[in-house]
Amino acid sequence: MGMKRAFGTDPKITQILQDSTTVEWERVLDRPVDFALVDASHLYEHVRKDTEAIMRVLAPDGIVVWHDYRPVEIRRGVKRYLDELYKKGLPLKRIAESSFCVYQHSRAAGEMKSFAA
Numbered sequence: 001m002g003m004k005r006a007f008g009t010d011p012k013i014t015q016i017l018q019d020s021t022t023v024e025w026e027r028v029l030d031r032p033v034d035f036a037l038v039d040a041s042h043l044y045e046h047v048r049k050d051t052e053a054i055m056r057v058l059a060p061d062g063i064v065v066w067h068d069y070r071p072v073e074i075r076r077g078v079k080r081y082l083d084e085l086y087k088k089g090l091p092l093k094r095i096a097e098s099s100f101c102v103y104q105h106s107r108a109a110g111e112m113k114s115f116a117a
Contacts, residue, residue, distance in 0.1 A: 020050045025057045032059035039067035044077035051081065062105050069094060069101035 016028065020040045025033075036054045040046060047066075054064055068078045082101050086092045093102045 020053070021046055023053070025053050029057055032062065033057050034059050034062050036062070036064045037067065038064060042068055042077045044081055047077045047081040051085070058105050060105060064103045064105075066101045068099050070099045 016023070020038075033054065036058070038047075038050050038054060040050055051064075051066075058064065066078055066082060069082060071079050078101075082092055090103065091106075094100070095102060
């Protein structure tokens with residue numbers, strides 16, 4: 001397994017260095033994820049797989065941030081997939097003048113389940 005603790009002994013922060021298209025988050029993690037930064041492959045299918053996987057383990061009120069949300073040639077998969085989710089009603093927000101897109105799961109809305117496969 002490609003786990004590496006990059007933040008000393010802090011038990012709340014774990015950096016996982018592994019192929020995100022093959023990791024089974026439900027088996028790797030021992031609790032729901034409060035915050036996830038998705039900064040991986042820009043291919044559409046990989047962005048979709050990474051997003052669906054993290055949504056399955058996201059804690060109530062958890063936050064997901066995607067990097068490289070821009071219409072640049074090598075990053076089109078990120079923007080394309082997230083734009084599709086937004087059009088389906090997922091409340092995504094772009095951080096102004098950045099390449100970051102953010103989602104916070106709403107405990108009350110229950111919207112997360114409808115977007116994860």
